[in-house]
Amino acid sequence: MTFSEMNYQRPDFDQTYSDMKEYLVKMEQAAAEPDFFKAFEDLDTLSNHFDTMATLCFVRYSINTGDDFYKSEQDTMDEQLPRFQEIPSEAARICLESKFRPAFEEKYGKHLLEKFEVKRKIFTPEIVDDLVEENKLVSEYQKLTASAKIHFEGEERNLSGLTPFMESMDRGMRKRANDASWNWFAENSGKLDQIYDALVKVRTRIGQKLGYDNFIPVAYARMGRTDWTQSDARIYRDQIAESVVPLTQKLYRQQAQRIGIDQMKNYDLNLKFLTGNPTPKGDEPFLLEAAAHMYEELSPHTHEFFTLMRSRELMDLTTKAGKANGGYMTFFPEFKVPFIFSNFNGTSGDVDVLTHEAGHAFQGWLVRDARPRTLNDITSEVAEIHSMSMEFFTHPWMEKFFGEDTEKYFYAHVAHTLNFLPYGASIDELQEWVYEHPDAAPSERNAKYREIEKKYLPHLDYDGHEFLEQGGRWQKQLHVYLYPFYYLDYTLAQVCAHQYFNWSRKDPKAAWASYLELCSQSGRKPFTKLVPDAGLKNPFAAGTIASITPMLEEYLDHLDYSRIQ
DSSP states (O other): OOGGGOOOOOOOHHHHHHHHHHHHHHHHHOSSHHHHHHHHHHHHHHHHHHHHHHHHHHHHHHHOTTOHHHHHHHHHHHHHHHHHTHHHHHHHHHHHHSTTHHHHHHHHOHHHHHHHHHHTTSOOGGGHHHHHHHHHHHHHHHHHHHTOOEEETTEEEOTGGGHHHHTOSSHHHHHHHHHHHHHHHHHTHHHHHHHHHHHHHHHHHHHHHTTOSSSHHHHHHHTTOSSOOHHHHHHHHHHHHHHTHHHHHHHHHHHHHHHTOSSOOGGGTTOOOTTOOOOOSSOHHHHHHHHHHHHHHHOHHHHHHHHHHHHTTOEEEEOOTTOOSSOEEEEETTTTEEEEEEEEOSSTHHHHHHHHHHHHHHHHHHTTTOSSGGGGOOOHHHHHHHHHHHHHHTGGGTHHHHGGGHHHHHHHHHHHHHHHHHHHHHHHHHHHHHHHSTTOOHHHHHHHHHHHHHHHOTTOOOTTOHHHHTTOGGGGOHHHHHSTTOHHHHHHHHHHHHHHHHHHHHOHHHHHHHHHHHHHHBTTBOHHHHHHHTTOOOTTSTTHHHHHHHHHHHHHHTSOGGGOO
């Protein structure tokens, strides 16, 4: 079945909710073990169908936010979905308190019960109205950013459509495109502040209703973190400040020298090379064909996976009017297939989608048959290992995409992943401060972020752009609005992916075997056990980052600089 053939039907919300509650009663009242597991499995099957419909609605809405039908359906989902959060929370409670708990643990493993312990921390019926409000605010942010219409170079463009111009070799063009993008945020900053103010307040209420001082413990529980804390995050961010920031400042100085600019401004950062950034040598059909050859040669598993993705229309890749910003991978549990959404715009980021999001999708496909589906519930820092590592495992095939720009791509990719770590830490530190100071005014939040930027990103020079000088850059980071405290997970996964890159250059077969095992075990072990079991160092352990960066610096130093100009 292709994506276009997948039939969407709005669930009967009341009946589905009633049926799910009935399965919960059967679980709680089961006198015999088979009856308990039968009710649990029936609930899983019904949940798979319900989640498939909700996901299908979301994907089709994000493909075209101007589609009146799916816009209406998504609005309905935003209203209805919050009350269903009670179901997994109640199922978790019943399993944890059941006399069949030992049998459950033997059948599904200890970590699933650990995940259930976290799950029941994040819901009480008293927060349903707050969850509805939170969903509406999140959708409001998405609608606002997706509706951006910016007249630039004779055409009306969305935010993603400005990216190629922000990478132009013409400095004037870069500045105009950069200003056009940030001016849109500046012009809409009042509305963005209003949305975020409301989000912080409603999330704080949720945290307090659940018995916490603020939202942070709830955010950590929502992220499924069973094995690391806010204290661990602070120690980890300090490692980035100590071991990564000095290296990134060296890379920025090299970039300035390479593109011939003494005082690099923020609009110069997107130009990595004087001869232009590496760009893919073709459009979407070209890239898909190159990716098909790449995945055929990488492994039998990836060949089968990518053939499926193409033949069943499980990717929507190119940017167009009305399409939501960003990119993601999601999964249709009833159909047992992933889906990739992105906004191709002619930059190297298009190739990153075919490796990064494909990494997510590949792992989802590998564990597609696992039941119950909660076995596959993985924390974000685990999920991003799949995607970020795939970016590196596919390095040997990049010439298929970039031709004579391949060496430039190697440099740009590795340098970008290093430069990203301090930025990711800055976003996490901001959110920690915001939810510890929920009554702070927008100007105070911005001022705090500008202070944090100077710690992690001291090279930034905004050339007097008032919105950025005042600390507004974070408003472009959708994760702050949609997925609070997600962003540090990217950096943790990046540190693991760096280790796979270093490993694969020494022993590619062993590194790939470890990666496959890590993908198959994801969801069955917590991050701090999964990672060392796969042969990687735990990023939270003192000295981990300092042990990784020298090999990456050496790799960059030994590239062919005659081809990197």
